[in-house]
Amino acid sequence: MEIIKPIGISEQKLVVEATADYVERAQQLLGADFSQVTVRFDLKGKAAGMYRVRQGERVIRYNSYLFAKYFDDNLAVTVPHEVAHYITDMVYGLRRIRPHGPEWKQLMADFGADASRTCSYDLDGIPQRVYQRFPYRCDCTRHDLTARRHNQIQDRKKLYFCRQCGAPLAPLSGKSEQ
Ligand SMILES: [Zn+2]
Ligand SMILES: [Zn+2]
Incomplete structure (x- = not known):
């Protein structure tokens, strides 16, 4: 699987420019002056x-x-x-409208943008948050357990055994044993 790298400076510049363009269009549409919003990646x-x-x-x-x-x-x-969220906040205030309510939808329509889609994408190839693992050992090797399994063992609700040597898994440090 190909590992995705985040966009670099030149692409970020394009995104910042596109953002400024939509703010500019909103200024023309609504005849108001909106100071430029901060953009971060x-x-x-x-x-x-x-x-x-x-x-x-x-x-x-x-x-x-x-x-x-x-x-x-x-x-x-x-x-x-996102620009439509910003502009509707400037015009109405976030607390007075629903995030994807009629004001926001109208502005998206004025932009000629598709308001029907929520921005969720599949994350294949994008490095995900690494969850904490807990080191355990048996008689033959080391096992890195998930927090769920670690807690079950700590709470004495469950024992896990190594599939290879059959020994029960014990915390590697020994310190976390109660
Ligand atoms: Zn939204
Ligand atoms: Zn083992």
């Missing part, structure tokens, strides 16, 4: 984009891995989607 996980306000700063966050995998699609859908 620090979003992870299944969502391609997110708009949020934190401590008075309005930020659109994009997922640079999902943009790398579906670049054109994200330019056409995710960018206007």
Whole structure:
């Protein structure tokens, strides 16, 4: 499986420009002056984009891995989607409208963008969050257990045995035993 790399500086520039273009179009459509929104590429996980306000700063966050995998699609859908959240926030205020309500839908229609799709994509090839593992040993090798199994053993609800040597698994450090 090919490992996806996040988009680089030149593609990020295109995304920032596309974002500014939609803000510009909204300014013309609504005859209002919207200061440019901050754009970051620090979003992870299944969502391609997110708009949020934190401590008075309005930020659109994009997922640079999902943009790398579906670049054109994200330019056409995710960018206007997030800009429409930003503009409807500026015009109405986030608390007074539903996120994907009629105001947002109208703006997406004015953008000529597809409002019917939620921006979720398959994540094959994109490095996922690595879950914490707990080291155990038997008589022949080391076993890295999931948190669920680790907790079951710690709570004395379950014992796990090595399939090769048949010995019960014990914590590698020994310190976490109660
Ligand atoms: Zn949305
Ligand atoms: Zn073993």
